[in-house]
Amino acid sequence: MDWSLPLNASTQGVHIDNLFWLIFWITGVAFVLVEVGILWFLWRYRARDGHKARYTHGHIGAEIVWTAVPAVTMVFLGIYSGIIWADIRSPDSFPDDAMTIGVVAKQFEWNVTYPGADRVLGNDDDFTIRNRFEFPVGEPVVVRLESEDVIHSFFVPELRVKQDAVPGMTIPIWFEATETGEFQIACAELCGLGHYRMRARVVVHEADAFDSWYDEQTGAALAAAAE
Amino acid sequence: MATMASEPTGIPVRVEEHPQSFIRKYIFSTDHKVIGIQFLFTCLFFLLIGGLLAVMLRFQLGFPGAALPGGDLLPDTMAPDGIILPEFYNSLVTMHGTFMVFFAIMPLLVGVYANYLIPVQIGTHDMAFPRLNMISYWMFLVSGLVMLSSFWVIGGASAAGWTQYAPLSASPEASGVSTGQILWILSIAIFGFSSLLGSINYITTVINQRAPGMTWFRLPLVIWALFITAILGLLAIPVLTAALIMLLFDQTLGTTFFLPTEGGQPLLWQHLFWFFGHPEVYILILPAMGFVSEIISNGSRKPIFGYKSMVFAIIAIAFLGFIVWGHHMFQSGMNPALGMSFMISTLIIAVPSAIKVFNWMGTIWGGSIRFHTPMLFAVGFVMLFAIGGFSGIFMASSPVDIYIHDTYFIVAHIHYVLFGGSLFAIYGAIYYWFPKMFGRLINETAGRIHFFLTFVLFNLVFFPMHGLGMEGMMRRIYDPSQYEHLADIQDTNTLITWAAIGLFISGLYFGVLFFWSLFRGKPAPDNPWEATTMEWTLPSPPQHGNWKELPTVYHGPFEYSHPDVEKDWLSQNERPDVVSPAHH
Numbered sequence A: 001m002d003w004s005l006p007l008n009a010s011t012q013g014v015h016i017d018n019l020f021w022l023i024f025w026i027t028g029v030a031f032v033l034v035e036v037g038i039l040w041f042l043w044r045y046r047a048r049d050g051h052k053a054r055y056t057h058g059h060i061g062a063e064i065v066w067t068a069v070p071a072v073t074m075v076f077l078g079i080y081s082g083i084i085w086a087d088i089r090s091p092d093s094f095p096d097d098a099m100t101i102g103v104v105a106k107q108f109e110w111n112v113t114y115p116g117a118d119r120v121l122g123n124d125d126d127f128t129i130r131n132r133f134e135f136p137v138g139e140p141v142v143v144r145l146e147s148e149d150v151i152h153s154f155f156v157p158e159l160r161v162k163q164d165a166v167p168g169m170t171i172p173i174w175f176e177a178t179e180t181g182e183f184q185i186a187c188a189e190l191c192g193l194g195h196y197r198m199r200a201r202v203v204v205h206e207a208d209a210f211d212s213w214y215d216e217q218t219g220a221a222l223a224a225a226a227e
Numbered sequence B: 001m002a003t004m005a006s007e008p009t010g011i012p013v014r015v016e017e018h019p020q021s022f023i024r025k026y027i028f029s030t031d032h033k034v035i036g037i038q039f040l041f042t043c044l045f046f047l048l049i050g051g052l053l054a055v056m057l058r059f060q061l062g063f064p065g066a067a068l069p070g071g072d073l074l075p076d077t078m079a080p081d082g083i084i085l086p087e088f089y090n091s092l093v094t095m096h097g098t099f100m101v102f103f104a105i106m107p108l109l110v111g112v113y114a115n116y117l118i119p120v121q122i123g124t125h126d127m128a129f130p131r132l133n134m135i136s137y138w139m140f141l142v143s144g145l146v147m148l149s150s151f152w153v154i155g156g157a158s159a160a161g162w163t164q165y166a167p168l169s170a171s172p173e174a175s176g177v178s179t180g181q182i183l184w185i186l187s188i189a190i191f192g193f194s195s196l197l198g199s200i201n202y203i204t205t206v207i208n209q210r211a212p213g214m215t216w217f218r219l220p221l222v223i224w225a226l227f228i229t230a231i232l233g234l235l236a237i238p239v240l241t242a243a244l245i246m247l248l249f250d251q252t253l254g255t256t257f258f259l260p261t262e263g264g265q266p267l268l269w270q271h272l273f274w275f276f277g278h279p280e281v282y283i284l285i286l287p288a289m290g291f292v293s294e295i296i297s298n299g300s301r302k303p304i305f306g307y308k309s310m311v312f313a314i315i316a317i318a319f320l321g322f323i324v325w326g327h328h329m330f331q332s333g334m335n336p337a338l339g340m341s342f343m344i345s346t347l348i349i350a351v352p353s354a355i356k357v358f359n360w361m362g363t364i365w366g367g368s369i370r371f372h373t374p375m376l377f378a379v380g381f382v383m384l385f386a387i388g389g390f391s392g393i394f395m396a397s398s399p400v401d402i403y404i405h406d407t408y409f410i411v412a413h414i415h416y417v418l419f420g421g422s423l424f425a426i427y428g429a430i431y432y433w434f435p436k437m438f439g440r441l442i443n444e445t446a447g448r449i450h451f452f453l454t455f456v457l458f459n460l461v462f463f464p465m466h467g468l469g470m471e472g473m474m475r476r477i478y479d480p481s482q483y484e485h486l487a488d489i490q491d492t493n494t495l496i497t498w499a500a501i502g503l504f505i506s507g508l509y510f511g512v513l514f515f516w517s518l519f520r521g522k523p524a525p526d527n528p529w530e531a532t533t534m535e536w537t538l539p540s541p542p543q544h545g546n547w548k549e550l551p552t553v554y555h556g557p558f559e560y561s562h563p564d565v566e567k568d569w570l571s572q573n574e575r576p577d578v579v580s581p582a583h584h
Helices: A011-044 A060-089 A207-226 B022-025 B030-060 B088-124 B131-153 B179-208 B220-254 B266-283 B288-300 B307-320 B336-364 B373-396 B399-403 B410-439 B445-473 B490-520
Strands: A099-106 A110-113 A127-130 A132-136 A140-147 A154-155 A161-165 A169-176 A181-187 A199-205
Touching: A011 A060, A011 A127, A011 B336, A011 B373, A011 B399, A060 B399, A099 A154, A099 A169, A099 B399, A110 A132, A110 A199, A110 A207, A127 A132, A127 A207, A132 B373, A140 A161, A161 A169, A161 B399, A199 A207, A199 B088, B030 B088, B030 B131, B030 B410, B030 B490, B088 B131, B088 B179, B088 B220, B088 B266, B088 B288, B088 B410, B131 B179, B179 B220, B220 B266, B220 B288, B220 B307, B266 B288, B266 B307, B288 B307, B288 B336, B288 B373, B288 B410, B307 B336, B307 B373, B336 B399, B373 B399, B373 B410, B373 B445, B410 B445, B410 B490, B445 B490
Parallel strands: A099 A140, A132 A199
Antiparallel strands: A099 A110, A110 A127, A140 A169, A154 A161, A154 A181, A181 A199
16 A cells, blocks of 8 residues: 555546645644644653643634634635536536446445447447446546445446435446546445456457447447347 | 523522332432433443444454354354355354444444433433433333344345445345344334433433533533434434334335335435435534543633634524535435535535534644643544544545445544544543543553554555555455455455454453443542543542532633633632632
């Protein structure tokens, strides 16, 4: 363990990581001030013979300062976070041209439905692969997330993506990978006996490699349908 | 019956003196002090259970697949050959959370100290409704035993997490647990009734039975905290009870409140649970803040810095606590626009918490600090609670929460506020009020050893969990080695487990110290800490009915080091004309 976030492989992850480290530095400074302040006061004001404590009930100026400074900081963080949140999750933020892939979670597997040769989800040429999620780098992908039984959570650490899959709901999320590689989907919400091993392979391809893999799959799917 | 009087004059009140049988005095007692002590012993037992469950689940994470020492005593449905099964692991995390939240921390804060302290600090003979108070304790005990019994039923104890997310909790097919799940629901429902009876009692007593001269702004901060906490409980717990009844019907009668198959809605459970659950979080911290305010003022020999802003901060936290529940649900599928508003309210609640931390720092500034054991725990609370507050800002920011939600970062956070926060304050409170409750002292050196062990081991256990969360380790997973991104964390998990075993042993050490002091501790004087609130003017322990004649209150709650007084403390009920003046 090295006290760092794992490799980031998505466009949204850049913003999430920046915000994480911004909060880290703000709270880090406050952390040092508070902890060192306490330790310093404890040592400086330890009971000694002949010293009596200062009799004071407070100081209105100091109290206004230490109310206002956290308040302003929090409002700033709220606005900044809100802008990023909207860029990731607001319905307006979804790219129009993205490939849409369906993911259905169930105890304890991820079923990934690809949109078939026409690249449109929800018709006859769709095909489903269990526990394998493959897509191209540098292109936005929309995932329509569903669950068949209990709540699961779709978590790919390197993509900085996490979204619960809730039975009875279809929840769209989107992301765009910036790195190729092999990752894993991990289930992040307790879903029963096999929760701890509910994982799936994620493969992010170069665009051409994805196309050839995809054509192979659609071909196989068409052949299977023809039989 | 005590009445409110506007002018500060002592009112003689007849206390009924009648002999009581052993059973009426110690078992089915209506004396608030005996009930508080009953809660204390019961809660320490449940704290031990919660700790034992924690050590067991930590063992699996530290040494995955190894046989638990002594684990062959467990039945094969839990741990065949001593090796913990995944389904038993899920029960362990569920029941650890459940016992700690509902049967240890919450009743230790409220059941023990609201009962014990309210009458002796506000100056009255007993609670407004002593019989309700007695029933409240016995319902609590029953609920805890029902919860404990669920380990031994077929299918084992609930395995749906202490948050009981439906449909996992609502359908026996999904979790594999049926009877244990029903017992969980029943137990918490009974617990809720117990807690409601307590809340009604505390609110009524504080409003109606304050001694003459005890104005609202002369109330010790413990009482303010417990009073506001009782209001939180009164408003939040019925929501949980309603949700539990719906969940029970889904489990047993085939209704589908939370099951989507026939129009139910899983997120409804989360909204109801967290509408209770977030105020609950403040139920678990406000009384702790009250203890700490009291102890820090005493240890620093200074009035609390900014008394009124402390009171308003408590009220602000309680109010805001009702409108932040959605921050547990940023990734739940809730409308993202809602996430936005919950994020803002959540960040704002950091402000009153910050005010409290700064006011505690202001209190020790310029003090004449005595490092008694309660003071060590109180200062430890401030240092650790601050860390929990800072880590809370990360998850309040909803984009960052996308990554850290449901990871060990959250586990680290909750333990910094609930253990580093609440339990440190509880330890402080136990050391502080032990002499009053039992008439004996706990050895100071032994207490300080307990503090340093707990402080160091606590940080060894929970600080590295922030790092685990940053690596992406999910909560409630039986075996992290299943995941490539978690390949490098086993060493850290093993270290945490060793430290957790040490922390458990330091807890056992405290238990031994507690019971040894109960019988062998040196006799305590009435006011061993030279404190200002009124319980310290009573004998240790106070007699039945507390006061023969109700006290009259002349001063604020934290009059330490007053320049016109020779000694450095002034009891709230000390008559100004008999106090010896300072030599100038």
